[in-house]
Amino acid sequence: MLEFLIITVLFSEVPGYLTQEDMTGQVFLFPEESDNSYVKLQPEKNGPFGGLSICLRYYSLLTREFSLFSLATSSMDNDFLLFYCPQCDQHFEVSVGGRDLSYNLKERNDAEWRSVCASWDSSSGVVELWINGKPYPRKVFQKGHVISKYPSIIIGQEQDGYGSNFNINQSFVGEISDIHVWDTALTYQNIFDVLTYNNLTGNVINWRSLKYKAEGDNSVLRCLKRIYHNPTCNRNTV
Ligand SMILES: [Ca+2]
Ligand SMILES: [Ca+2]
16 A cells, blocks of 8 residues: 555656646646646547637736647647737637637736636537636637547647647746636536536546646646635645
8 A cells, every 4th residue: 555655656746647636726837938848638538529618717927928728639730729918919819720719808917817718619610708707709710610639738838739849939937727628618607607616627628637747847736826715725835
């Protein structure tokens, strides 16, 4: 039993090793910009996908452009991408199938946690974007597209290849948490449940049972994110 525990501890701390854990109350921290630090998320389903929804929370003071969620397939690097450039007139992009849908966000990227939910449905083409719980006007985009099998899902870097070709100037710096992905478009009720921490978990990526592999200089931190929600969380345990 002791040997098992030691092996478990060792493997959970070895960089590059696939880990599975309940990430509730934890964050991925990317402390500085790089072109080699990222977290690869292992999906529960391999696709192909005729719809996709992503919710996450992040905290960053970056003003330059950066990737929030990069899903590449062997045929297309931007098969699903969330990308943001605060200093470019708050330019936010949802990319599907290699094409970009643009928004100009009306809320500034201040020093606070921000929630993002984006969903796309192939059969209708409807795209929904929610920032801090507020829906932007729906758009229709990439109707009929199918995201092909075996996605490479990466947090911290923007893929210009299939799990490769990162640009330091598009890397994420900051904290990111509560990542869930579904293979369908979410309903209004679903998004409300996610934003209010109800029991809704992704069926493609599930933050409460996350399989991931960390590469480079990034960390899993406990408690930091919850400091807003739970003042009793002890900073010193981080
Ligand atoms: Ca790309
Ligand atoms: Ca790029």
